[in-house]
Amino acid sequence: MIPFSFDLLHQDTRTQARRGRIHTSRGKIETPIFMPVGTQATVKGLLPEALKEVGAQIILANTYHLFLRPGHQTVQDLGGLHRFMNWDRPILTDSGGFQVFSLGQLRKISEEGVLFQSHLDGSTHLLTPELATGVQEALGADIIMAFDECIAYPSPRDYVQRSTDLSARWARRCKEARREGDGSALFGIVQGGMFPDLRRKSCEDLLEIGFDGYALGGLSVGEEASVMYDVMEATLPHLPHDHPRYVMGVGTPENLIEGISRGVDMFDCVMPTRNARNGVLFTSFGRISIKQARYARDEQPVDPACGCYVCRNYSRAYLRHLYQSGEILASVLNTHHNIHYYLDLMASARSAIEANSFVEFKRDFYHQRATH
């Protein structure tokens, strides 16, 4: 079994962009990378073969959802999440912290953990750092996330400070709760809201505990993009170069490019999948809404510059027809294209970093959008 490790392969000469490689027992992950979200043990609308076709190297699954249904014990008894969902490449599981706050009801936070009611059946559960870690281990995750409190935005400084300190104590308990020797990684999550000094303090607390990788949580929660970038810039320099950095729940293609140029290695977001189901498609020249009447007789592919299965085989007119007709294939094809777009963008970014041309790549990225 290959234990988790990270190689920083190349540092761009003119930006903070990094080209790296994560090793896991289930294969390599070339960074920067975007991780498609498979909330309920499925990336909505994409078969594992399609995920591989579009180049997915790692996907994300959701502790909160799988804990409630079908239950981590059931998944473990059935051979683990990889076998359950027929996906043999790496899986990162979030800790459930975000969903407890966004979906759970009547939540009550204590030092011990979070008491919440299931959004499915109202049943009450106490999620603790130890349980969140155990659930992720039972699922068989390759990358386990520490359990943290997701802070609402905006929140008063004193609340953010107390919450960030609590999350640091929880992070320590996650590390202490870990089962040894399965080759998986544990990532800590930097909190601190939009306060640079609290972000720095959070980095220091997590570094003292020591993790395999470091995530930035509490972003993409309603703040301006410029605020998000400021937080990245205020935080990333305090994280070690030889560990992967992951910005959670981010974001638009623009957010990803900006994150990469500031030194982020990993991203996840429901944006490409959720937007796909709403008929919003990402292209090299920006987003389009396929439901618009202008596409009713448009025989072009979604993006003439795209080489994905959808763009090779279907017209905008057909995709609009499927969407208007409420057909399952609308979600399937739109999701396929959007995930391909995101992963292809990451592959291009990686090549640009290797060639020390990330500045030009970024300029072209914006130029194509501006001139369309």
Next chain:
Amino acid sequence: MIPFSFDLLHQDTRTQARRGRIHTSRGKIETPIFMPVGTQATVKGLLPEALKEVGAQIILANTYHLFLRPGHQTVQDLGGLHRFMNWDRPILTDSGGFQVFSLGQLRKISEEGVLFQSHLDGSTHLLTPELATGVQEALGADIIMAFDECIAYPSPRDYVQRSTDLSARWARRCKEARREGDGSALFGIVQGGMFPDLRRKSCEDLLEIGFDGYALGGLSVGEEASVMYDVMEATLPHLPHDHPRYVMGVGTPENLIEGISRGVDMFDCVMPTRNARNGVLFTSFGRISIKQARYARDEQPVDPACGCYVCRNYSRAYLRHLYQSGEILASVLNTHHNIHYYLDLMASARSAIEANSFVEFKRDFYHQRATH
């Protein structure tokens, strides 16, 4: 271009079961065959590649739906239905007759045709034999169905008689309206309700006009299975052996086996696709409802005797989880399995007929269901 033709390859020695081959300009169709239903220019949940993987040789599309949305002219302008939906094998289009009666509102039947209101937007349309034929030609169908009146069951004999006569006059108009020389086929539709003599009369009327194939319409409309089989037995002997026979809208696996043993070559039905979306799966030992709690921890495939992609890669527990979670892949995987089941059943039937062992095949088919 290869014009439409039918070869009767082998006649079973102990039943009426037939092994045949249809030639079209888009490839061969080995009969007996089941045609998956692709109502709105998509077999719900299955990509064309998946349809090919499960062995689909021909699919059905729906004139009524495509006439209303996106419009046959739009489809034609975009290169025809095959290109529109990325399917290069044969397509049979129904005439719209059935949907006008089951979905259209305020329908008014006259000698000229049927005046109806769209179920989508209430707009009024007059569908005539000439228009129904023209729409199917514009779509680029390989097999075109004559426009007929679908008779409610039960209906009084005098209504059935008048309606069947009207459908015969419409069938003649369809044939006269046909564009020549595109290599497609036109099938007539035998009506006559559940009255053997009216079925026979309908056969005679259609034979006088002359069609490339003959369908039995007005079945699977609420009658007992034994009544359906009686109608098949009363009708099929009056149809020519050297043309394909197609029973429309039928049916269960049992209906197909019984139809084949009486000399039917072609079937279509929404049953495998619609049931799949409702979590009902077909197996060699009968139907199962995947939503049942008994499958929550069941690591077996849907059907241990099945070799399809779904049964090779996923457990009943995972399929139940997807269904319970309302996931898109529930419909995708369930549909894949069900269509594979239907098409594999047809492939086995064809082999049995070739080996003169259809009687044994049919006995085993029922035996597996009875002893489970």
